Amino acid sequence: MLIDISFLNKQLFGVRSIESGALLWRYDVTEIARWRQFPSDPERPGEVRKFIGVWQDELLVALTNHTIIALDIHTGALKRKWRDVPEEKCQNIPFKGYQIVAIPYPEGAVLDSEGGKLVCASGIFYWEIDLYTGALLFEEFSAEFGTPLDKVQYSFAAGRIPVLSGDHLFL
Incomplete structure (x- = not known):
């Protein structure tokens, strides 16, 4: 069709x-x-x-x-x-004065049709949805990057489009 x-x-x-x-x-x-x-x-x-x-x-x-x-x-x-980030993942993530309770920047998601996933990386956030099971994986990496949450810059804000190739997400 x-x-x-x-x-x-x-x-x-x-x-x-x-x-x-x-x-x-x-x-x-x-x-x-x-x-x-x-x-x-x-x-x-x-x-x-x-x-x-x-x-x-x-x-x-x-x-x-x-x-x-x-x-x-x-x-x-x-x-x-x-929509909702698992509660245990968002309790300690104040972001610009607000709590993160929903997946950030869903329009930045890339479809991995072979792997059956939606993936997104933006600022210090990474999330993926397993389309087979519906499970949402959400991670926040401010400590790893040494970036205070109020200083996070979003990579997609400037109009850059992410590219998914095999196991690599290029931002």
Whole structure:
């Protein structure tokens, strides 16, 4: 099946059959991706940040509230989602005055389709999602890099795109 993924707006996208031109399904991320820049800010409607890729009939999409969703490519049904960092990993990570509770920079994720993983490294954070099991691995390396958390610079902020090659993630 050949498909085309099209934005209807920042909150709504659809999947169309290339052969027939028929709209197969649409998905609205307004509610599932609601977010705030800071806790005191008003809540904003969710938006798509990036289509990451397709893995075993799942469309992987990064959203505004640090969420990644996996949608059934044929029906648009939500199969699973990831957002929260394991509690034991985030208790002692104050970052610029806030606690890290969600995966950082999901739109920087790279799909390792052969290994069945999503991987991301940004600043002093590294995380990966095992797409076979759904398990999230999250690590923070400020002590190893000697970088105070309030001084972290994100490698993707300047528009650099990570490249995954075999067992190496080039930033």
